Amino acid sequence: MTAHTAPEPMVRANSIHKSYAGNEVLKGIDMEVAPGEVVCLIGPSGSGKSTFLRCINHLETVDGGRMWVDGTIVGYDLKGTRLHEQNHRDACRQRMDIGMVFQQFNLFPHMTVLENLIEAPRLVRKEKKATATARALDLLEKVGLSDKANAYPRQLSGGQQQRVAIARALCMEPKLMLFDEPTSALDPELVGEVLRVMKDLALSGMTMIVVTHEMNFARDVADRVVFMDGGYVVEQGPARDVITRPANERTKAFLASVLSDKAGN
Numbered sequence: 001m002t003a004h005t006a007p008e009p010m011v012r013a014n015s016i017h018k019s020y021a022g023n024e025v026l027k028g029i030d031m032e033v034a035p036g037e038v039v040c041l042i043g044p045s046g047s048g049k050s051t052f053l054r055c056i057n058h059l060e061t062v063d064g065g066r067m068w069v070d071g072t073i074v075g076y077d078l079k080g081t082r083l084h085e086q087n088h089r090d091a092c093r094q095r096m097d098i099g100m101v102f103q104q105f106n107l108f109p110h111m112t113v114l115e116n117l118i119e120a121p122r123l124v125r126k127e128k129k130a131t132a133t134a135r136a137l138d139l140l141e142k143v144g145l146s147d148k149a150n151a152y153p154r155q156l157s158g159g160q161q162q163r164v165a166i167a168r169a170l171c172m173e174p175k176l177m178l179f180d181e182p183t184s185a186l187d188p189e190l191v192g193e194v195l196r197v198m199k200d201l202a203l204s205g206m207t208m209i210v211v212t213h214e215m216n217f218a219r220d221v222a223d224r225v226v227f228m229d230g231g232y233v234v235e236q237g238p239a240r241d242v243i244t245r246p247a248n249e250r251t252k253a254f255l256a257s258v259l260s261d262k263a264g265n
Helices: 049-056 088-095 113-123 129-142 158-170 188-203 215-221 239-244 249-264
Strands: 011-020 023-033 038-042 064-069 076-079 082-085 098-101 176-180 207-211 224-229 232-238
Touching (some): 023 049, 023 064, 023 232, 038 049, 038 215, 049 064, 049 176, 049 207, 098 158, 113 129, 188 215, 215 239, 215 249, 232 239, 232 249
Parallel strands (some): 038 207, 038 224, 098 176, 176 207
Antiparallel strands (some): 011 023, 011 064, 076 082, 224 232
């Protein structure tokens, strides 16, 4: 009988530290995310969630510890026995495999929706226009915006712009998707349309790490929820367990506050 070894984690963080102007934001984060896993990061503002997300794709350099994505160390090259920080070009090349969706949509306002989607595949991956366009149109259909290919961002609602931003990230065919509070800038009635696209993406098997305050989404879609506070991982576990039966008092207090705020709106 052949022994089965566990797959290499898609993300592995080992004792990640990060400070800004002497303020330590991340205080030794350890985390692994398996291929195909959906992990939601929850916690109060300032707990380090977004900073940790940005460290994964080297938008922020870590001050201590190491980060790997799909077995490759992030932001550094090993030369002999020493690590050397990558130059901008090599860091960008490594970042191609990691899609990221931000709170703000960051679409190019002077480009159509279709042009926004095909810009990076053509510029960074040197794809032919026809190849990139075919994939972009397929993704627009999947996010329910096939009729908006020739529209400009200003002609779209916030929810539509965020769905375009998701499709744009997917157009690079990433191994991993990072979402930094993707619905926080949206009017409440537009949140659902973005979360539905994210749920479909999760069901397709994409590895996802999502910073969110949408507890129903986290409970229903995530495989695991990680509660962060003060730069530490305070509690983590299966999504429903953490959200409905948190063990840590800080987690309980946070969830009580978030759920009461939702009930009051």
